[in-house]
Amino acid sequence: MQLLDRSKFPELKNDLILRAALGQPVERPPCWIMRQAGRYLPEYHKVKDGRDFFETCRDAEIASEITIQPVRRYAGLLDAAIIFSDILVIPQALGMRVEMLEGKGPHFPEPIRTEEDMKKVLEYHTDVLKELDWAFRAITVTRHKLGGQVPLLGFCGGPWTLLVYMTEGGGSRLFRFAKQWLNESPELCHKLLQKITDVAVEFLAQQVVAGAQMLQVFESWGGELGPRDFDEFSLPYIRQISKRLPNRLKELGIEEQIPLTIFSKGSWYALDKLCDSGYNAVSLDWLWDPKEAVKVNAGRVTLQGNLDPGVIYGTDDVISKRVTEMITGFGGGKKQYIVNFGHGTHPFMDPEKIKFFLEECHRVGSKK
């Protein structure tokens, strides 16, 4: 099938984000937004049409359409597309059932609660290419359909964040089960984190083979670990991913450098270490003052972020002011900077306000 031919991808017309991530100078900062596809867009609901969330991810035509929707709506304003999928597809590939409950979020009917549950996951044999074949197909189809307008980003969840979902069974406020596992059975936790890491490396590498041009690791619950536990349960695995990925890509015949971003939400205490963890870019939430982050980074990596998404509920004047503060705080945006929110869009956001935000980023970021 012609659409699935990976050797004939359309030529890339906008490589701004790839250059910025690799530290090269750019005319203006590239822009994209976490969760730029999804529920705040009326066209998303139209295409989803009441279907189950994971069913939409697994259907390459639907997933590619949803991925491209924001690129189409914000034509010329977005500099990347991110494949429509979820971080919880790795637990699924580890044999766990995951449901997405309308209005409630993810739900694991059988979370890891006993040693027996844990052993079952540890012993599960995952053939990444087979279990996640639909994800690779969606990436290949999307890359073709994008026609080279902007690069396509792939992603996966951070090992610690996935351990949280797999033990809690969903989102959490107290992290009772995840913390119990860490403190009662750290050895088993390390085994699980290692297993997730192995699958993550292969999943990311195969996303590149399928057509992803840049990758991001979402350690969304990084902030739930203090510095001590972050050093034991998150950082070593995050580092392993960045270290092993280039070798695996070489083995798979990928010659070009694929920029890699780490987003560890709430891990303000770990910025210095994250800048040395083998990633090209570090994505920041809004707990950081851009100027302070630039100081800590001292030119080591590209920084991404970090508008409080809540600013989108503000007036145009407030949005303009905050965009100016953000971009000037990150040094003006001509080098080592990618515009983003500090976390994802909310379902209640007005798409027109997001358009205004992006226009302001272009205006401020293009200033000489």
Ligand SMILES: Cc1c2[nH]c(c1CCC(=O)O)Cc1[nH]c(c(CCC(=O)O)c1C)Cc1[nH]c(c(CCC(=O)O)c1C)Cc1[nH]c(c(C)c1CCC(=O)O)C2
């Ligand atoms: C923690 C996490 C998850 N998923 C993801 C993360 C890391 C980023 C973050 O910290 O937010 C990552 C993710 N999830 C989704 C994407 C698609 C690409 C994009 O950013 O546009 C990406 C990159 C789609 C989605 N993933 C989900 C939706 C909503 C599904 C729906 O239509 O009901 C979308 C569009 C569901 C999801 N998936 C997850 C949760 C907690 C939820 C429910 C919460 C919510 O409702 O926002 C797990």
